[in-house]
Amino acid sequence: MTGKSIGILGGMGPLATADLFRKIVTMTKAGCDNEHIRIYIDDNASIPDRTAAILSGGPDPVPAMADSLRKLEACGADCIIMPCNTAHYFLPQLQAMTRVPFLNMLEAAAEACARRFGGKTAAILATRGTLATGLYQQALAARNVPCLVPDDGEQGALTRVIYEGVKADAAPETYRADLEGVLAGLTARGADYFVLGCTEIPLAVQLLGLRQPMVDATTELARAAIRFCGYQIKEPALPQ
Amino acid sequence: MTGKSIGILGGMGPLATADLFRKIVTMTKAGCDNEHIRIYIDDNASIPDRTAAILSGGPDPVPAMADSLRKLEACGADCIIMPCNTAHYFLPQLQAMTRVPFLNMLEAAAEACARRFGGKTAAILATRGTLATGLYQQALAARNVPCLVPDDGEQGALTRVIYEGVKADAAPETYRADLEGVLAGLTARGADYFVLGCTEIPLAVQLLGLRQPMVDATTELARAAIRFCGYQIKEPALPQ
Numbered sequence: 001m002t003g004k005s006i007g008i009l010g011g012m013g014p015l016a017t018a019d020l021f022r023k024i025v026t027m028t029k030a031g032c033d034n035e036h037i038r039i040y041i042d043d044n045a046s047i048p049d050r051t052a053a054i055l056s057g058g059p060d061p062v063p064a065m066a067d068s069l070r071k072l073e074a075c076g077a078d079c080i081i082m083p084c085n086t087a088h089y090f091l092p093q094l095q096a097m098t099r100v101p102f103l104n105m106l107e108a109a110a111e112a113c114a115r116r117f118g119g120k121t122a123a124i125l126a127t128r129g130t131l132a133t134g135l136y137q138q139a140l141a142a143r144n145v146p147c148l149v150p151d152d153g154e155q156g157a158l159t160r161v162i163y164e165g166v167k168a169d170a171a172p173e174t175y176r177a178d179l180e181g182v183l184a185g186l187t188a189r190g191a192d193y194f195v196l197g198c199t200e201i202p203l204a205v206q207l208l209g210l211r212q213p214m215v216d217a218t219t220e221l222a223r224a225a226i227r228f229c230g231y232q233i234k235e236p237a238l239p240q
Numbered sequence: 241m242t243g244k245s246i247g248i249l250g251g252m253g254p255l256a257t258a259d260l261f262r263k264i265v266t267m268t269k270a271g272c273d274n275e276h277i278r279i280y281i282d283d284n285a286s287i288p289d290r291t292a293a294i295l296s297g298g299p300d301p302v303p304a305m306a307d308s309l310r311k312l313e314a315c316g317a318d319c320i321i322m323p324c325n326t327a328h329y330f331l332p333q334l335q336a337m338t339r340v341p342f343l344n345m346l347e348a349a350a351e352a353c354a355r356r357f358g359g360k361t362a363a364i365l366a367t368r369g370t371l372a373t374g375l376y377q378q379a380l381a382a383r384n385v386p387c388l389v390p391d392d393g394e395q396g397a398l399t400r401v402i403y404e405g406v407k408a409d410a411a412p413e414t415y416r417a418d419l420e421g422v423l424a425g426l427t428a429r430g431a432d433y434f435v436l437g438c439t440e441i442p443l444a445v446q447l448l449g450l451r452q453p454m455v456d457a458t459t460e461l462a463r464a465a466i467r468f469c470g471y472q473i474k475e476p477a478l479p480q
Binding site for chain 2: 011012013014015017018021022025026030031032033034035036037038039040041042043044045046047048049071074075076163167168169234
């Protein structure tokens, strides 16, 4: 227990927060309870929707996120991570409020894209809010990774998967056709692999048993956090 | 967001803490992020082993548990739950330190046994520490539920499942024979169903796909916490 601790600024959404937590636990090399990382979580269900704030003048999520940040800071977290890609638009504002470093999920995912797929073409699966900020496109461009984004119809289908599917905890089969259609359309237009750039998407992919080549931003954030804390990563025995 | 919040005093172990968290999220009736319960978690990997403290003079876990309790209290948790049955031996000491109510997993599980199985015979699957305290036996007896416990050989096998299997994140097939042997032996001696009275056991059961009649104490604690907070329970779409 000499390593550092993690603070998870969560609730965006709750199931994605649980997914990140489980991934950190199963990816940490540990033989017993006491060899794990200490993790503080605020699964804050009161944070307003990030995409609505970015695109359509919805309530500002920063005050509720700052409340969580203060709580995680008071617990003694050595770093902060957020299992919501769209929320990263607000990361600079939050980082300015604290000396505890945020680890950036989009940067971690873009690193993994460059390392694993080099110059192949990524398709970004993300919310309209995330895509509108351009943060993924910039993180990939900085590493010379070419990318595609969904067209308007595909983005509509992806939005249904995220909001009416995973966030509403609907039966996976109700959103299979939507998600498979998005993957097929992007593949036809030249995508070599997919960036799961919204934390609800890995849950959908796992529940539907999809096997396309992918970079899961949640998994990459888990890896970055484990490394930051000074622990070793193991390949998980549980399915990711 | 008018409901109460939950504090999870976790880390005993981390995977069981993630399991409880996921069960609360998937069992809460909610159509979007903002309809969920606010949950604070301290996944405290520094808490000494509870069974060792009870049975063999191991380090006292109460100071580390109290540290987590203070942090969850400071966050503003309206109730505290612990995803570790054995830890409940220390619950009265911890409850005496705070006005925030603890919800008792063993009582929640015993209630479910009486409600679902009446006078049928329960077999308690728990650590040596939990069984030595007699807390499950008492909670069941108070509700006129007859019960069996593993014999010494079965308990040895169950201890391997918990410590060398789930807590060490070993491949499930390495502990299938041990767990199936315990279930078969108890069934032969008259058990009608099983109380999953150690939070590692539901993980083993799920990973191995076992289908015997069971009361999962983690699930019952999740239900109790959701109700306490004033939210509605839904049957989960995800496998429990």
